[in-house]
Every structure is written in structure tokens, then in C-alpha cells.
Amino acid sequence: MKLLDERIWLLFKGHWQKTLTYWSVFFSFGLCIAFLGPTILDLRCQTHSTLQQITWVFFSQQFFLLVGSSLGGLFKKTLLSSLSALLSCTLIISLVFAVIPLCRDVVLLSIAMALAGKAMGVIDTIANLQLVKLYQKDSATFLQALHFFIGLGALVSPLVADPFLAEDSCVLGANWTANSSSSSDLQHLRSSMAGHGAALHNLSQYPLHTEGEVITRVSYAFWIMALINLPVPAAVLTLMYHERLLSCSSNSQRLLDKDSASSTSPTGDTDQGHGGLFSCCNPSKLRGRPATFFILHALGGAILFITDGIIGSYAGFVYTYAVSPPLLMGHKTAGCLDSIFWASITVGRLAFIYLSYRYTAPRLLSFSLVGVILVQCLLMIFYTSCVFLFIGTCVLGLCISSVFPSMLAFTEDILEYKGCATTVLVTSASTGEMLLQLLVGSVIHSQGSYAFLLCCTIASFIGLCLFLLFLYVQHIHTNCQTDSSKNTNMEEKPKTGGL
Template sequence: MQTLSTSVVSLHSYVESHTNEKKLSKTSDKKVSIIYFLALFYTFLSLGFGAGLIGPTLLKFGEQINSPLDRVVYILFARSFGFLVGTLAGGFLIDAFPLLGRTFLACSLFFMSATTIMIPFMDHIIPMIMVHLMWSLTAGVVDNLAQLLTIRYYAQVNFNPYLQALHGAFGVGAFLSPLIIAPFLQSTSPPDQWHYAYWLIGCLHIPNLVWISIYAIRDELCSKKPKEITLENKEVIFEDTKLETTIAPDDQTKSPGKVLFLGLITVFILLYVGGESAFGAYIHTYASLHLNFKKDIAAYLNSVFWASFAISRFCGVALSIKLSAIQMLLADLFGCIGSMSLLLILNKSSLAIWIGSVLFGLSVGSIYPSAI
């Protein structure tokens, strides 16, 4: 689930209104850092790790907390609700404290890593739900801040490829996560063997935490006070070591037409995210319970879905050059309807679920970047 704060709307307005203007001499001497982008890329990779874990282990949660599936699904509700609140909180944080984005991102990564490691220790449903809620809250903040920091940092160049790459990184992480956990779900493995996958992925967050923390300490907590320049009622802030742009709200973004358009896009993305997250979370359970897949094989089914999702995200970068956003969205929606129809009609076919998962992943993967 992805959400951008109101600062993104203001930022797009600023970039479009200055595309044909001469850049400031001070900014022209600056060069953007690909190393910084790789840190943000790793951040979205970590988000993908967490998203890909939930599907293959949903039944394991029920075994550990000794609860039926109809109670275990409250974990998914808690994760979705927490992600929604977290993305909103991330937007408010970056708007209220625009110079502390990396600091908040580092703190959120710490809690995301800690809660991932804590999940295997929860043996009752309420503590399990609370830990998942904490994870999703911090993951929502991470999702929002990483996108906003990317847009802000690359505002003076074409940031679209960088943003598309972030979304692709999420798909790569979600693809790798079931592959990591599949060996721990084999029938010959001990019942609690899946714990090691959570601990491993929790530890994989740590290098990312250290990486972002270095930028936060160097560029925010220990940096000199930035110089502020007013340019056509836009507040532009330059740091000594990095180039970032913070934009004050534009009155034009508050027009009724744009507010209505933003509301419709929000509802559309809400429906899209619900379909994507529900499919990724339930496809393993459906294949295991109704098609008698072995748990490790069902994990590979999860991985295939997220692999096609990642391919769609990366291919969307090239397709967006030739096709308009409307054309891409229409193609994606037809693909989603077709793949879902296939799965509904041939719901007892093992081959159909593999084909349908691939087609749905290819169709749904580029919806969010195209809508944005």
C-alpha cells in the first residue's frame, strides 16, 4: 500500500512550472548521488521482504497461536490498517519536519527490523496482532518517506525512473522472500523452522538501517543550518552536502477539480492495493487448503506472483515512454479482469492458478506507477 503526502502535489506543481527556466547557478554545480539512491532502493527491497513473508506463513501463524483461520485473518486486517495509518503519519511528519526525513526513516527501519524479529516469539493472537500492527505502522512510514525523499532529492532532474525503480525493488524483495522461507516450510522441517526465515530477514534490514542512519547523522543531525532562499513564493532549501528541495503548498493545488481528481485517484489506488495485498497474502493459503499444494510449493507460487509483479514494474519504465498513463491503465485493468476470470472459472485447476498468478502479477504491477 502506497500513499504520498500533499507535499508531492506541491512538488509536481513546482517542477512543471520551472521546467523551462534556467536553474540556479548554485544547483547546477551539484551532482546527485547514485549511492544515496541505492540506500533508498535497499529500503524498498526491505519492504518487499516483509510483504512477501506474510502469505507463506499465514497458516503457520494459526498453528503457533492455536487459532482457526477465521481469527488469523485479523492479522491481515491489522497490517492493512497499520499501513494506512503509517503512510498518513509519514506524510504529516515530512510536512512538519522537512529537514528530518532521513532521521524518521532510520527510526522506522529500526522498528521494522525489531518487529520482524519479534514475530516468531508471539504465541497468542493478541500479541501477534499487536506486533504486526507495529510492523505495518513503521512500514507505512518507510514507504511514504522513501518515495518523498527520492522525489525531493531528484527534483532538479527527471525523478520518474528513480521512482519506478523503487517500486521495482519492492517487487524484487517480495519475490525473494518466499524463496528464502520455502526451504523452512518443507514437510520434513520442524514446525517452528520458519522462525529462522523471519530472523534472517529481520537481520537483512540492519545494513539498510546503518546506511540510512549515516546519511541522517551526516546530513541532518550534524549538518550546518541550511540557507533558505525565497524564489517566487517557493521556499527552496539548499544543504551544503546534498541538493534537496522543499516546496511550500501552492494555492492552485487546492482547486475543487484537483481535489476531486485526487479523491478519485485515492479510491482507485485503495481498490488496487486491496487486490494486490489480498492476492499476495491468500494465494498460498488457497493453494495449500483447496488445491493440496505442499507448503513449500505454495511458497514458490507466491514467489512466481511477485516475480511477475516485479517484471511488470521494471517493464513499465520502458512502456511509459511509448504509451500514455491512460493506455497503460486500461491494458492493466483488462489484464486483471482476464486473469481473475481465469482463476474463477478454473478454480480447481493447478495449472490455471500458476498461469493466472503470472498474468495477474504482470497486470497489477504497473498500475500504481501509472496512476501516480
């Protein structure tokens, strides 16, 4: 039995260069999103800042990622504008990697990470938009592959950084032998801060020097990552050349005109709705839409707000949960949980490339969301088992890995690629990853580490309920569309008969 039928293969062959380019820019996204956690202590030494000050770098990256996601749809009106935005964003990521070792102040580092975050957000929206536009009803399989490359980049980044991280205190003060933290304490701090700096409430107990000689070698890691990322903007530039978007020849001008015309609908609308988040609220584009059209956007965004929030919360706090009572796991052992979680998400997305072709999106989403609930419930039941925490972490990553690409493809298909679904869903997911993680962190701080599992389980139930409501509204929306088309055909028949 063939893994993919001939039609899907022919579709890929017809758009292989564009598809591979969009996949590669998501590798840049993953490379950039995963390096900060492991390297944050060395960056603290480099900037002579406290732990509380350096964690603002996480917020800077996450906030501007959200801003970039909201604005990314503004660049989709033509292929030229989309590829130009991707080229500039991937170059910015390489540039940020290169200049991070030169940032000797935490404010400068935060500005650099803000630029990287905004570039990541634009990449997130544009790559999803362009693949959906390219493949439409067949986009689910290719979106699964797209999100696999995030995981691939997120796996490569820590591997590159690890050999260059300081084993002991990377700032040597006058009395460093008496007060410097041990290597096990530093490993504990790195693992605690791996989830975007979420676990801040236990950090003040570790006294770390801010003044003295800096002995970190982490600069080499960033320069290596800058070089690793350079083929990505080169791939975008190659695609622009292949599409004749770089020269001023007559052939290039005809292609540009054709590209502009293809982005114009028969009604003269130059954008079918896939603009920035704020352009989606244009009254001229919303007039005449049924209520179910807006409800589907809201429910789809809410589901991804929840599920991406669970991913961010679990990655951010599973280490804190593992080293706290009753598990009291060792620092090195617990530090593997976050890597296992992201590795299972990557493997899951690889597996769902095939499954998304074999099964419908509603079936995959139902399986995934029910699986997430079952795993969370079992984790709460066997909360004293270290072995089951590892098993549950792996299975949870596999189950939740496909929700974003499947939900995106399903929602766009229902709305017939006329709405702002991609921009709304990408922005909602980024918002959920940032805000839900902060909420869970505050609950853990006040109620204890077990509240981490309880919060994630409650969020999982809410996500499933929202999806069931989404299916119900989708059924109503489909019936409304069917009735509307029937009425239109009945009105046209008398006119035809009178000719």
C-alpha cells in the same frame, strides 16, 4: 540504442546516494510484508493460539500500515525529519524481526506486528514522496525501480523462512499421533492464509493443538531476516552523515538551514501540501483551488483503491479458487500460483523501468488497465483450464505491476507537485488492499469460488472507467490552468506598460 539518455543518467548520478537509499528502504518494506503468510502456522504454535486468534495478527499489520501511510507525510518538511523517520522505521522492522520469536502470546505478537505495520506505512509514503520531490517530471522511471524493490524483498522473505518451517504439527500434544494434521493439510493451510489471512471460512475444519511441546525452528528465520535488514538502516545513517545531518558543526548547521529554507515556498508556506492525510484538508492550503484539483485527487485514489485491491484479492484467493471445483488442483501445485503472481509483478516492474522512460504515463496506464480486463475476461472464459490459470496469473501480474508507480507520477505531474497526491494515493492504495480483499472474501464465502474471478473482473472494469474519467477531468484541469495563466499575463501587461 541507449536504454536511458544522458539526461536521465546525469540526474541519477547527481542523486544516486539518496535514490539507492530510498530503494533500499522499500526492500525492507517488501521483506516485512511477505513473511507472515508462510510462517503463520509456526507462529500459531509459538503463541499457543487458535487459527482464528492468530489471523488477528494480519489485521493488526494491515490496519497500522494504513495508519502509517496516512501519517507518513508529516515527516517530509525537511530532509532531516524524513531521513530520521526512515532510520527509525527500518530499525523498528529489524527489531520486530528479532523480538517476534520472544512473543509467546498472540496479543504481544499483534502489538509487534502493529509496530511493523506502522513503520511500513511511513516508509511507503516517505520514499514515494522523496523520490517524486527529487525527480518531479522524471520521477516515473525511478518510482518503477522503487516498487521493484518491494517485489525483491517479498521474494527473499519466503525463501529465508522456508527451510525453517515445520513439516508436521509443531505442537505435540498427548494424543498428537491421532489428531495432528498431515503435512499436506499444513501446506494447504499455509497457502490458504498466504493472502493476509483472508480465507478464514474453511479453516475450522482443521483441528490443531494449542497446548503441548512446541518444536518449531522458525525463530532462526526471523533472526536471519533481522540481520538481512540491518544494512538498510545503516544505509540511511550513511546518507544522513553524507548530508551532514548528524554533526553539530557549522557546515551541518548551514545545511540544516538550507534544507529548512528549501521546504518553504515563496509565499512563506512551510509545506507545499505534502503533509499527512489530515493536514491536506487545511483550508488555507485548499483555498482558491479549482474543483478539478480535488476531483483528480479523488479519482487517482479510487483507481489505486481498485487496482491494489485487485492485487490483494488475487494474491489472497487464487489458491482457494484453484483447489476448489471445477479445477480441484493439488495443494502443492496451487501453492505456486501466489509465488508466480508476485514474481511476475516484480519482473513487470523491472521491465517498466525502461518502458516508463520510452512511453508516457497515460499510454502505459491505458495498456495496463486494458490488459488487466482482457486477462480477467479470458480467465472467466477458460475457468476450467489449469494451464491457463497459470498463464493468466503470470500475465495479470505483468499488466498490473506498473499501475501504482505510473499513476502516482502522472497525478503528481498534473497537479504540478503542489497537492497531497502522494499521501492520498498511498493511503487509498493501502485501504483498497485491505477492504476489497475482505469484500471479495465475504462474496466467495456466500457465493462460491467462481465469484472470485467475477469480483476481480468487475473491479477491473470500474478501474478503467475511473481512469477514462480521470483523463477527461485532467483535460479540463489543464485548460483551466492555461486560461488562468493567460488572464494573469493580460493583467500584468498594462502594469508593465505604465512604468
